[in-house]
Amino acid sequence: MMLRLGARGTAVLCPCNVFVDSCMGFVDLCMDFDKLHREESGRILATLIRLVGDFDLAEEMLQEAYATALQKWPAEGTPTNPRAWLISTARHKAIDRIRRDRRLETKSGEILRSSPSVTEPDAEVDDDMVRDDRLRLIFTCCHPALPIEAQVALTLRTVCGVTTEEISRAFLVPVATMAQRLVRAKSKIRDAGIPYCVPLQEDLRDRLDAVLLVIYLIFNEGYLASSGDALIRREMCAEAVRLGRVLCELLPRQGEARALLGLMLLHDSRSDARLTAEGELILLEQQDRSLWRWEQIREGTRLVESALRSGAAGTYTVQASIAALHAGAKTAAETDWRQIAGLYDVLLRMEPSPVVEVNRAVAVAMSGDLEAGLALLDELQERGELQGFHLLPAARADLLRRLGRVGEAAEAYRRALGLATNDIERKFLLRRLGEAEKKL
């Protein structure tokens, strides 16, 4: 790859038209390039894929166009519309490449395979068309006929412009494995005829769910991952937020998309408060709320409110509402647990899940009835659906601790420790176990 990315994702950027509007002055070409790459590569690629009809060819030719720009722009000046310049340069390179490949194939007497053909650039830089291109790219990358890991990787690679190396570091798999995953996904798009289009209205809801899931998985990978590069993890959260913003901008009438963005902003607003300097987990209850990013909380809350008003509330709207209630409490004691328990009830009706049941039980306990919450957890444990899930014994341990039943609490902490694999969580459980044992 010719160009290195700059400090991508260190800030949550508004994906508005920054490059085209403000970078005409080429004060620092390299800085412009970084900015261009960060904010525009997804859009340019999206349009190029439509024109060229092939992911790989589009990617490769865009890299070549960037290289040509680096040679030409310093001497000849930056073109008035850099995006259009890059698209048309890459498109011409693609045409040359296809012609050359065809000649080679005919010469060697091979059967003519169905090779890509480059379409006319019609309204290639028309803003509406470009907007649709990005949406097409997102829906193609998140097509349910692709395995979910491939959807996530392909979205990060093509829509966000994250390098294969960075993705492999974020997901803790070897670069070769990640590269292979991307190659397979692109082959399936081509060979199975996955279309490059926005789904029809009747399919939009289902297909949007798939896109939202991919974005949420990217966020969670950054937010919850137990090991790996901390910087990369933060960037994953920032990428997910950026994607969420793009989706809200492109599909402004979808309440669930707004709710997901709100949910991510609300979770992310606490990132500075949830770990000690030594990397130990601090529970919501003990967090220093002055470390929360309040501007982000306000934005997240506004998004949730607007999603609720849009009527068709789905699971993200309910989850985001719960997050907003937590964020809206000035102190832990002021948390409206009763309403949170009610929202978990709603969530359970939408999507029955034993993990949601654990959360509901905790909310019931925290709203003032510790015994009732514990009874719900005991019942869950007897059902045995969550065997192997450390958060169930951890939640039981916490309620037993609050009830002063330290012996049983210690035992539950031990059981949770036997199941937890995340180092940060293990440290936390060990400390709590120590405290309980001291009181025995």
Place this chain on the structure above:
Amino acid sequence: MQYLLLIYDSEAVLEKMNPADQAKIYEEYGKFTNEIKEKGKHLAGHQLKPVATATTVRVRDGKRVTTDGPFAETKEQLGGFYMINANDLDEAIAIAARIPSAKVGSIEVRPIVAREAAANG
């Protein structure tokens, strides 16, 4: 009587084969196809693209569930087939979801290898 003949092959073995051996197999296929065509036995026949291009469609409670990969469970058996024309995978999936068996069974959607008329033998 009409019969559907289902061809099971190892993709791994075919991929590793050298071009000359591959060409030989295609030649044999061409010969065989011509033979049964001449005898009036041939109705339709196509090579499928590799199993990596497969997508499985099910409809449960009116909701379409699309997953990557071929249909792999053994408790259901192949009960028929349709060969269709579709603009892209989305259209093929939409048609597959309307097959009545999609509500209880599964429909595997596999793209067919397109060949020039001349290469078809």
